[in-house]
Amino acid sequence: MPVYRVLIPDAHLDDQEIEKSVSGDRLDYAVYRERDPSAVPDEEWRTCDAIQIWHKMKLTADVIAKLDRCKMIVRVGVGYDNVDTVACARKGIPVCNVPNYGTTEVADHALALLLYLVRGIGTYERQLRADPVKGFLAEGAPVVRRIRGATFGAIGLGRIGTAVARRAQGFDMKVIYYDPYVSEGHELGLGIERVKTAEELYARADIVSLHTPLSPETRNYIAARQLAQMKKGSILLNIARGGLVDIDAVYDALKSGHLDAVGLDVLPVEPPRPDHPLISAWRGNEPWIAGRVAFTPHAAFFSEAGYIDTRVFSTEIVLDFLFHNHLRNNVNPGWRTPILG
Template identity: 70%
Template sequence: MTALKVLVPDAHLRDLDVERGVSGDRLDYIVFDETDPGAIPDEIWRSCDAVLVWHRMKITADVVAKLDRCRLIVRVGVGFDNVDGAACRARGIPLSNVPNYGTTEVADHALAMLLHLVRGLGSYEARLKADPVAGFVAEDVPVVRRIRGSTFGAIGMGRIGTAVARRAAAFDMKVIYVDPFQPEGHDLGLGIERVRTQEELLRRADIVSLHVPLSADTRNLMGAAQFAAMKPGSIFINIARGGLVDVDALHDALKSGHIAAAGLDVLPKEPPVLPTPALIEAWRGNASWLAGRLVVTPHAAFYSEAGYRDMRTFSAEILLEFLFEGRLRNNVNPGWDAKAN
């Protein structure tokens, strides 16, 4: 049997040992490490039977137009905003993602950021490094506070939002959430208070955390007006997608003191390119007004060795099940088969 060709245009790892361990000789992986689709010859795009794409390359309508043989695109990860799902639908190509990996890691990361801020870990470490004697004091650090009894507001209550909410509740915080896409009664199953609007959540929450995908509707979900609507002295966490947040507005809200602190695992451009946003410049430059009030990580919330292996294993399994058995998992562009029906 001739192996089917799977194009991996933006692989982080060229060996694909995990994927090959799942698929054996049934799939022939054509591996590139590119970010520009134009760096891959057109004949490669046109001849592949499937595409396994990470997050570093945008699969635009122009790229989809080249996929003459492609039967499936799998996004190696949860977010799929780098693939034009509508263009895939128009070509009759299903798009799937991998939602069932890294949930616990991302939820842990969100709480780790919050605890880092409210327990002053960055400030204490910096003080002790600078002067182990004079810095050996607990008082006068920004943000440090008791979180027991605080209101934790989650925008989005899917898999990760739920996992984060469970952890926040375990720290004796009251959890509220808003999610217009969950059915009525969802809150009863969770035992968590649901609010009707984002505005109400922002007004009530001491900590606001984002758990929604990036789309045209959610881009800049948090801007100047939303930060102004948050409680004075509140904390903001984003471990979802960088494009959800206007980082210039967050800079202003932090500098004014209206927002006490923030944790960001994601940025609008990754990695950040020059000129970087003012907030990132202030953070990198150790601006005194921002000290101990911002923690930034490199889109790493999903990562652990176990989570990474799960993500790659499940991606290969999704390919195999559809290409050889016709079972489609985790489809995110419904209607792709409309012409066939």
């Protein structure tokens, strides 16, 4: 039985015990914890049979050009915007993802960010820590409100968008969604309302939550124009991809008071630049922004169970293709007919 060499260029952890428990001695791992592909020796790129990549590194066309033996690339996660899938198709390399992990964790996280803001958790915690006696007050948290009866607007209703919509219903919110790619009638099974345009959703929603992939079409999907179309006092949530949101525009909308609050698990640049105006104001707990922003470090996917799932499932995808020629969750179907030129 052949032994295939699998490169993990941006591993979260040094150990690969979970992957090895699935692959046994059929896969030989080369493991790095880098963000820059140039930090991985060229020989590793040229001799690997497969790649399991997380979200910390970008596989650009110049890196993919080095893949002399690579038979497949698996994104250890759902989003694959950090892999140039067109360049992979040109090389005849299939790219796959792991869509069946972390859905419940990410959906829970979206509601957790919302509840953190609308129940004033951060504000109450800060004022109690500063003075347990004088800070023992319910008043003063800037975004606290009743969400029962509020309109929750989901942009995208795939697996995660659907899971979030169900949770929003559980909090007695009215759910509307916009997704031109979901077939008609999906809303009937959930008892929610489909709207025809994103603009209608912005005009009606009290909370706007993003659940779309990042692509050239969706980059900066929420920018100054879209924020201006949202209801004054609305809340924006993004647990999808950082590049969907122009955080300069979010800063301006928060500063003007048009946007009440924002919960972000993902950012356009990760880790963020500490000197960015939004990050700086939040870190400094400036009075105008205090209690109105919730940040988490691209952690919505994370739980011990979810972490194990994505490592196990991604390894199984590699094994199925290399040993059984069975391709699962392919995201660049054109790879079978390599693009010339």
